[in-house]
Ligand code: HEM
């Protein structure tokens with residue numbers, strides 16, 4: 419068995435070992451390929467990195483990304499000092515007492531905002547920061563929250579609205595309600611069952627769940643949880659509704675992307691939702707601040723004199739157009755991914771279901787998606803976590819309506835929206851303007867803090883609100899919703915006067 423002393427000797431760039439969960443790993447050759455950058459690995463060179471590693475990486479990361487020969491074996495735990503994050507692990511409340519009374523807490527949740535407030539008390543500090551953070555000055559996040567209110571409803575009255583039908587088909591799957599769970603990484607930070615809670619909840623209630631590439635559980639387990647629950651729901655009339663889709667991040671290494679697509683096919687995921695808004699990861703300052711604090715307190719000397727870069731700053735000077743060389747700053751996913759990569763992705767997916775592009779923020783890119791034969795566009799600014807001061811998805815929908823109305827009228831491409839959706843009325847507004855369905859990210863992550871019951875409650879709250887709003891504006895079926903039910907004037911004042919060229923710009927062959 420190795421000892422802490424053996425590991426401590428490998429504390430430099432030319433030989434860098436770390437301890438994770440009492441096992442040693444040689445990451446020397448992995449330094450420049452590490453999506454979180456080499457700096458953070460070098461800070462922990464020769465030391466125990468478990469406390470920082472664990473909350474960030476999905477289970478199985480070491481097996482998937484680090485060659486087996488670099489797994490050096492167990493380290494005697496009496497021979498080194500584990501580094502633990504000094505910051506208290508829970509939020510600002512008595513979480514352990516409260517966790518025992520989840521049913522009571524849920525009974526007090528009458529809206530998604532209530533679920534968020536309750537989750538803030540239950541979640542660990544790193545989980546709360548990771549879920550709630552957004553990019554830069556939070557401008558995009560604020561647009562997401564405020565734009566829904568700029569559209570008002572125009573109720574038509576004196577209609578028989580006793581019975582409503584809220585079902586819809588999206589990406590070839592039947593849904594009981596016109597919303598689904600947005601892909602969000604690392605649900606395991608909120609609950610030990612993480613994504614499994616979301617999968618079971620979606621199946622039980624007959625809604626869609628688009629699972630992140632970066633899930634805390636293997637995609638096969640999530641799919642088993644979903645289809646297992648769907649089978650149990652048969653007979654209740656719900657079992658033929660519900661959908662499991664796969665969100666794809668195109669990775670720096672083509673092999674990793676191909677493996678993800680294979681996992682999606684094997685797991686019976688019915689659509690591929692490719693995220694296009696993340697050539698680099700946004701500058702989320704709360705996340706970065708937390709890491710700096712943890713590192714500074716665990717390793718007091720590593721920031722002496724402020725001379726070192728914060729951990730998420732790998733060298734950016736060598737980034738080039740060829741897709742090789744060091745990763746660009748915050749280059750967690752592929753930064754060369756472009757329209758010409760759709761060819762090999764399609765080939766690998768082999769028509770296993772529709773393909774959607776997630777992260778469209780302009781009418782030009784919506785048009786380009788149509789010319790590339792994409793089945794669905796998913797308007798989103800990533801919950802304000804990527805580029806700051808970007809338009810909300812409902813703003814982008816209005817832009818498309820103004821400049822390319824045919825994209826909506828033809829109904830050849832389905833249209834999804836997410837970002838700041840917190841009320842059933844928001845979803846009704848989007849549907850009035852031509853959206854197929856809406857999705858929610860953070861509210862569902864917060865609901866996971868209360869396990870399966872939390873997820874079911876979030877779905878129930880939202881579906882109740884949709885039905886009530888439909889009745890109050892005089893609609894009984896989703897097909898009846900149209901733009902006469904909404905006043906969009908305020909938000910339309912903010913639209914651009916003209917568009918740029920809907921061309922992909924300079925010719926960009928695939929570099930992957
Ligand atoms: C030892 C083997 C390691 C492997 C194979 C590995 C692998 C990965 C992978 C695949 C990602 C991308 C995950 C994603 O897309 O969210 C990542 C991100 C990251 N890793 Fe590691 N990692 C290792 C060790 C560490 C250690 C020891 C630390 C810190 C002490 C660390 C800190 C980070 C950070 C900060 C990110 C960026 C997370 C984000 O902003 O999304 N990693 N790593």
Ligand SMILES: Cc1cc2nc3c(=O)[nH]c(=O)nc-3n(C[C@H](O)[C@H](O)[C@H](O)COP(=O)(O)O)c2cc1C
Pocket residue numbers: 548549550562600601602603630631632665693776798799800801802803836837838839857858859860861863
């Ligand atoms: C914690 C968190 C993790 C996310 N992870 C992913 C991801 O892995 N893939 C992706 O395409 N989008 C990801 N997103 C963006 C969501 O899919 C979605 O666009 C966003 O959360 C919608 O905004 P909302 O949180 O206001 O509902 C993430 C969002 C959050 C909050």
